[in-house]
Amino acid sequence: MSPQAKIHPLIRREKIQATIDRLASEIARDYRDKNPLIIGVLKGSFVFMADLVRRLDFPVEMDFVRVSSYGNQCETSGKVKLVRCLATPVKGRDVLLVEDIVDTGLTTSFLLGYLKRKRPNSLKVCALTNKPCRRKTPVAIDYLGLEVPDKFIVGYGIDWDEKYRNLPDICFVEMEC
Numbered sequence: 001m002s003p004q005a006k007i008h009p010l011i012r013r014e015k016i017q018a019t020i021d022r023l024a025s026e027i028a029r030d031y032r033d034k035n036p037l038i039i040g041v042l043k044g045s046f047v048f049m050a051d052l053v054r055r056l057d058f059p060v061e062m063d064f065v066r067v068s069s070y071g072n073q074c075e076t077s078g079k080v081k082l083v084r085c086l087a088t089p090v091k092g093r094d095v096l097l098v099e100d101i102v103d104t105g106l107t108t109s110f111l112l113g114y115l116k117r118k119r120p121n122s123l124k125v126c127a128l129t130n131k132p133c134r135r136k137t138p139v140a141i142d143y144l145g146l147e148v149p150d151k152f153i154v155g156y157g158i159d160w161d162e163k164y165r166n167l168p169d170i171c172f173v174e175m176e177c
């Protein structure tokens with residue numbers, strides 16, 4: 001018999017939006033005169049990225065990368081592969097990498113290596129959520145939204161088998177056998 005899943009709110013939309021207000025203020029303080037290149041990691045960061053950049057009242061440029069890392073629905077294979085490269089030149093730019101979640105850290109670590117080789121002027125990470133208990137490789141998060149517990153998280157861009165990205169709250173999945 002296949003397990004049933006219940007979806008419970010973990011971080012409500014109001015708290016997410018207040019968190020993004022704070023992150024946008026921190027980013028504005030540091031990047032206002034730098035015309036930063038803000039790079040979102042598809043697909044998960046698309047909702048967060050859209051909400052974040054609309055709070056920045058100064059010139060920014062945007063691009064997206066996409067990597068594939070997960071071997072199955074919820075466990076990382078440990079191998080990260082670039083699926084969509086960056087079209088925008090990075091050399092000399094002030095780059096901000098935007099993630100919805102840092103979990104094992106393998107995706108962010110891989111992307112930082114990829115971007116560093118392109119010789120940006122500066123390179124920082126903004127993550128809406130962080131699951132430090134799952135870390136397999138150290139990652140410094142310069143602008144962090146919220147820490148989340150070791151639960152199966154969905155919503156606000158984060159999927160379970162490509163579903164639930166459209167939930168406005170960050171939720172956790174409870175499996176019932």
Ligand code: PRP
Nearest residue numbers: 042043044069101102103104105106107
């Ligand atoms: C998720 C998330 C991060 C990454 C974090 O993406 O959006 O990019 O996993 O996990 P890690 O720290 O263990 O590497 P995923 O690979 O599921 O693809 P998606 O964004 O298309 O859902």
